Amino acid sequence: MRNQSVSLTALVEAELMASGAWLITIRWLAGLGVVLGTFVTHTILNVRLPVVPLYIIGVAILIYNACFRAILARLARAATPAPQAFAYLANAQIGLDWSAMIALIHFSGGLESPAVLYFFFHIIIAAILLSPRATYFWAAMATLLLTIISLLEFAGILPHEHVRDYIGIELYTNPVYVLGRLVFFISTMFVAAYLASTLSSRLRKRETQVVTLSQNLLTAYTRLQTVYESAEAVNSTLELGEVLDRLVRRAADALKVRACSIRLLDETGARLSVAASYGLSDAYTQKGDLLLEHNPLARQVIAGKTIVIGDVTNDARLQYPHEATAEGIRAMLSAPLTGKKGALGLIRAYSVDAQHFTPDDAAFLEAIARVGSIAIENALAYRALGKLDQMKSKFVLTVTHELRSPVSVVRSLMRTILAGYAGDLNTQQREMLTRVQYRADFLQTLIDDLLDLAAGKADLAQREDRVIVRLDEAIARIVERFKIPADEKQIAFEWRCEQCPERTLTISATGEGMDRILNNLISNAIKYTPNGGRVTVHLRADNATAMIEIADSGIGIPPDALPHLFEEFYRAPNAKAQIKEGTGLGLAITKDLVTRYGGHIAVQSQPGQGTIFTLTFPLVTELPM
Ligand code: ATP
Ligand code: MG
Numbered sequence: 001m002r003n004q005s006v007s008l009t010a011l012v013e014a015e016l017m018a019s020g021a022w023l024i025t026i027r028w029l030a031g032l033g034v035v036l037g038t039f040v041t042h043t044i045l046n047v048r049l050p051v052v053p054l055y056i057i058g059v060a061i062l063i064y065n066a067c068f069r070a071i072l073a074r075l076a077r078a079a080t081p082a083p084q085a086f087a088y089l090a091n092a093q094i095g096l097d098w099s100a101m102i103a104l105i106h107f108s109g110g111l112e113s114p115a116v117l118y119f120f121f122h123i124i125i126a127a128i129l130l131s132p133r134a135t136y137f138w139a140a141m142a143t144l145l146l147t148i149i150s151l152l153e154f155a156g157i158l159p160h161e162h163v164r165d166y167i168g169i170e171l172y173t174n175p176v177y178v179l180g181r182l183v184f185f186i187s188t189m190f191v192a193a194y195l196a197s198t199l200s201s202r203l204r205k206r207e208t209q210v211v212t213l214s215q216n217l218l219t220a221y222t223r224l225q226t227v228y229e230s231a232e233a234v235n236s237t238l239e240l241g242e243v244l245d246r247l248v249r250r251a252a253d254a255l256k257v258r259a260c261s262i263r264l265l266d267e268t269g270a271r272l273s274v275a276a277s278y279g280l281s282d283a284y285t286q287k288g289d290l291l292l293e294h295n296p297l298a299r300q301v302i303a304g305k306t307i308v309i310g311d312v313t314n315d316a317r318l319q320y321p322h323e324a325t326a327e328g329i330r331a332m333l334s335a336p337l338t339g340k341k342g343a344l345g346l347i348r349a350y351s352v353d354a355q356h357f358t359p360d361d362a363a364f365l366e367a368i369a370r371v372g373s374i375a376i377e378n379a380l381a382y383r384a385l386g387k388l389d390q391m392k393s394k395f396v397l398t399v400t401h402e403l404r405s406p407v408s409v410v411r412s413l414m415r416t417i418l419a420g421y422a423g424d425l426n427t428q429q430r431e432m433l434t435r436v437q438y439r440a441d442f443l444q445t446l447i448d449d450l451l452d453l454a455a456g457k458a459d460l461a462q463r464e465d466r467v468i469v470r471l472d473e474a475i476a477r478i479v480e481r482f483k484i485p486a487d488e489k490q491i492a493f494e495w496r497c498e499q500c501p502e503r504t505l506t507i508s509a510t511g512e513g514m515d516r517i518l519n520n521l522i523s524n525a526i527k528y529t530p531n532g533g534r535v536t537v538h539l540r541a542d543n544a545t546a547m548i549e550i551a552d553s554g555i556g557i558p559p560d561a562l563p564h565l566f567e568e569f570y571r572a573p574n575a576k577a578q579i580k581e582g583t584g585l586g587l588a589i590t591k592d593l594v595t596r597y598g599g600h601i602a603v604q605s606q607p608g609q610g611t612i613f614t615l616t617f618p619l620v621t622e623l624p625m
Contacts (some may be wrong), residue, residue, distance in 0.1 A: 001283055003592060005050075010193040011583040015588065016086035016087060016089075016129065016324040017072070017075070017076055019090070019128065019129050020068075020086060020090060020093070020129075020196040021072060021074050021130070022050055023090070023093055023125065023511045024068055026070065026125075027060070027061060027065040027068075027097070028065060028091075029064060030059050030060035030061060030064070031059070031062035034061060034104065035055060035058035035062075035541070038054040038055055038058065038298075046162065047165040047166065048164060049107075049108070049152065049163060049165070049596070050107050050180075052163050053103070053107045054104070054107055054108070056105050056512075057100055057103050057107070058064075061097075061100050062102065064096050065140060066109055068089070068092075068093055068490055070088065071089060075089070080085065080114060080335075081440060082268070082355070083447070090129045090130060091130065091134065094122065094126055094129075094130070094138055094593055095386075095417070097121070097122060098138065098141055098142060099151030101115070101118060101119060101122065101142075101148070102145045102149060104118075105149065105315055105620070106149055106158070106161065107161050107251055108160065108161070108163060109161060109166065109167065110119070110150060110160060110162075110172050110184070110415065111146070111149075111152045111153070111171075111172055111177075111178060111181050112162075112167050112171050112172060113163075113169075114151060116146065116181075116185060116263050119142050119146075119185075119189065120188070120192055122188070123135065123138065123139055123142065123189060123192050123193050123196065124196045126138045126139075126193075126194065126201045127193060127196030127197040127199075128196070128200050129199075129455075131201075132197040132201055132276065134587075135193050135196070135197040135470060136190075136197070136508055137191075138193075139189045139190055139193035140566055141156075141190055143185065143186040143189050144191075146182070146185060147182055149176055150172065150182060151178075151605055153172050154175075154178055156171060156625070157383075160172050167612075168356060171624075172251070174294070174473040186194060192475055193580065212452070220362075223367075225252065226253075226254040226364075226368075227358070227364075227367045227368060227371060229250070230246070230250040230251070230368055230371055230372070231248065231375075232370055233246045233250060233488065234247050234250075234371065234375035235374070235375050235378070237379075238378060238379050238382040239379065240275075240379035240382075240383055240571075241276070242251075242381045243372075243375045243376060244262050244275050244276030244376065245276050245277065245278070245621070247262060247347070247368070247372045247376075247545070248260040248261060248276045248277060248278040248347070248377070249260055249278050250368065251347060251365060251368050251372075252278050252347060252349065254364070254368070255333075255349050255357075255361055255364065255365065256281075257349050257350060257351045257356065258279045258328075258329075258350055258351060258352050258453060259277070259278060259279030259280045259349070260276070260277070260278050260279065260347065260348065260349045260350065261274055261276065261277040261278070261280060261285065261347070261348050261350075261621050262277070262337070262345060262346070262347050262348075262372075263275060263289075263298075263345045263346055263348070263354070264269050264273050264275045264337075264344060264376075264413040265302070265344060265345050266289075266408035269292075269343075270290070270291065270292055270293065271289040271290065271291050271292065271406040272289060272290040272298055272302075272345055272346065273289045274286075275345065280327065280350070281327060283323075283327075284323060284324075284326075284327045284622065288320070289325045291319075292620065293446055294319060294363055295317075295319045296317050297309070297317040297318060297319070297334070298319070298334075298447050299592075301334045301335070301336050301346045302336060302343045302345075303336075303342075303343075303457055304336050304338060305335070305336070306334065306335040306362045306365065306366050307333075307334050308331070308332070308333050308361075308362055309331060309332040309333075309334075310331055310354060310355045310357075311324055311330060311354040311355065312324040312325060312329055312330055312331065312332060313330070318332075320572050324350075327350075328352055328394075329350045329351070329352065330352055330353055330354040330356070331350070331351040331353060331354050331355060331356040331357055331571075332345070332349070332350055332357075333348065333349045333351075333361060333362060334346050334348045334349075335347050335365040335366045335369040337347075337367060337369050337372060337373045338373055338377060338505070339373050339374075339376070339377040339457060340377065344373055344376055344377065345376075346378075347365065347369050347372060349361075349365055355595055361364065363426070364551045369426070373615060380523055392451075394454070396450055396453070396481070396561055397454035397455065399448050399450065400450040400451050400454065401451065402446050402475055403443075403447050404451070407440060407443050408444065410440050410557065411440045411441065411444060411455065414433060414436060414437040414440060415437070416435060418430065418433055418434065424453070431553035431606040432494075439530045444471075444479075444582070445583075446583050446585070447492075449583060449585040449586070449589060450585065451590055452516070453585060453589050454590050455495055461482045461545065464510050464513070464596075465509060465510065465511070466508045466509060466510060466623060467506055467511060467623070468506045468507075468508065468620065468621075468622070468623060469506060469508070469509045469510075469511055469514050470503065470504060470506050471496055471505045471506065471507060471514075471539055471548065471617075472500045472501070472509070472539060474503070474514045474515065474518060475495060475497075475518060475522070475537055475539060476495070477515070477620075478518040478519055478521070478522055479495045479537060480513060480520070482522050482523065482526055485526055486526055486535065489526065489529070489530075489533070489582070490531050490532050491526060491529055491531070491532070491533050491534065491535055492533070492534040492535070493526070493534075493535045493536075494535075494536050494537075495536070495537040495538070495539075496537075496538055496539075497534070497539040497611075498510045498537070498540060498541065499539075499540060499541060503538065503541065505544060505622055506619065506620060507597060507599070507617040507618065507619060508597060508598070508618075509597040509617075510621045513593045513596070513597065514593075514597075516589065516590070516593060517590050517593050517594060517615070518548075520589065520590045521550045521590060521613050521615075522535070522550060522585065522587040523586070524586060524587070524613075525550050525551075525552040525554065525611070526552075526578070527579060527582075528552065528554040528555050528575060528578075528611070529553060529554030530550045530554065530555070531557070531611075533552065533553040533554055534552065534553045535550070535551070535552045535553075536549075536551050536552075537549070537550050538550075538551070539553075543618055543619075543621060544618060545616050545617065545618055545619060546616065546618075546619050547614060547616050548614070548617075549613070549614050549615075550612070550613045550614075551610065551611070551612040552610050554611060555574055555578060555607070556574075556577065556605045556606050556608050556609050556610055556611055557572055557574075557603070557605040557607065557611055558572060558573065558574060558607050559607075561574075562603065562605065565587055565603060566587050566588055566591040566601075567584075567588060568585055568588040569583065569584040569585065569588075570584045570587075570588075571584040574607065594615060594617075596615060597614055598617065598618050599616055599617040599618070600615070600616045601613065601614070601615050602614045602616075
């Protein structure tokens, strides 16, 4: 409201300024009109007139008009013109015009002068520029001045300037004429003042309404924009802390208040704890939780009501009124945060001015709260999912860990039996036990993979010791390992690096981790490439990144399998149909390791044609501290 009245005054001032300028333009014509009119009437039409005073009046009008023009220009240039300056100027202009008019009338025949009629223009102009009161004042002044002049001339105190060529007989001494002229002049003057000022004040009222309306529209638009931007800002992250921080900041800015906070319900649903705040002291935010049982205000808000506390110093509903006063808070506005499954908490705005919040503010905070609730709910769900994933990984870690030792005992016993230490075996027994051993080995790999994967997910990764790993050496080692399997399938297997050995490409990783990554990708390439195919490993680098490409001419990956490739236990249907062995864990582990080392893995494939896996890693020459 404060802002509105300020700009309304500014608007009225601006209008007065424009009207002032307009009046000056008209006055140039009036001044020139008096001079020219006198010249034409006297010199051309040969009407006898008191020319000298009339010329003086015309020139005087032009001179004071020039002064007004200069003053108005100075006022318009001033950054902050004195209050009411334009209104004073308008009154001064009309005052001088009135004096000029009266002089003109006197020198052109007093009450008999046709110039009397010009007063009506002036009263209309006054009604346009000034308040109705000022208009009536000037109407009264005009009638008073004319009456005084007429009476003075009638009484012979003031000499009468008779324009004989216009009116043959002198009428100013005829009491009936004088009375009749004056009565009609005065009544017409006041009727004109009434009509013109009523019309113009009606117009002015309309104008004020239009201005207020357009200002309200602008405020509403700005707020809508803020809600929209807040929605964008809070929905662009799933990190709960960030969502809440952005929300309180946006709300405080948009409501133009000092502070804003969000309290969320705890698991018991009985207390509200501060989850984010903006503009509040630590002492205030740490003053304690709101207990719904003892806090009727919080209870009402949680039940879905938006509540305004106009003055915290005398509202019994507050749980901590003294703390609020000490913090310098005088008014509060609280809106519920409600999710799909019920109350999440509340958002509260704080102002240092009592009675600060309007119903509009309440509706606005409600809108922000609705947008915020969705974002908070999403972030909470995301956080819960993360926790679930961690729990699952911990579970897998425990179970597989427990499985590991019995399996390794089984494997070592099998080795002992197959080596003949427990007595001779016949062919059938040996064949069956070999199959058992094969299966036990597979079980061991599976357990190792699962342990690896779970270890990565369970945040054990942070404990690993990173070293500088030379990529060419790591690749060469794994390529060496797969030469024989590749030969067995007559696969053309090659590896190249144009920039080696001039450039040593190094990244930060663990030797074992890098081995596993390359092992998994190269073993897949050989495994999923039929006899006689081709597998190439290619290493290159630009300024900051190393790139390893593992390409094969194998069975490829169907497009609808691509999005699932890095999921645990996922195997594409074409792979499952052709090769029985496989857990579907290799790529999940690979991706996990690559991400840990700050790298990225991508895949391109054409079913039946081949597959290319591309790894990129940031190059480092020394380990980050
Ligand atoms: P393992 O866990 O024993 O490695 P796997 O090879 O089946 O089993 P991943 O290495 O995780 O599992 O690979 C997942 C799936 O991705 C494979 O089952 C296969 O469908 C597909 N795949 C991976 N690499 C290739 C490749 N080079 N060519 C074709 N398909 C591939
Ligand atoms: Mg594999």
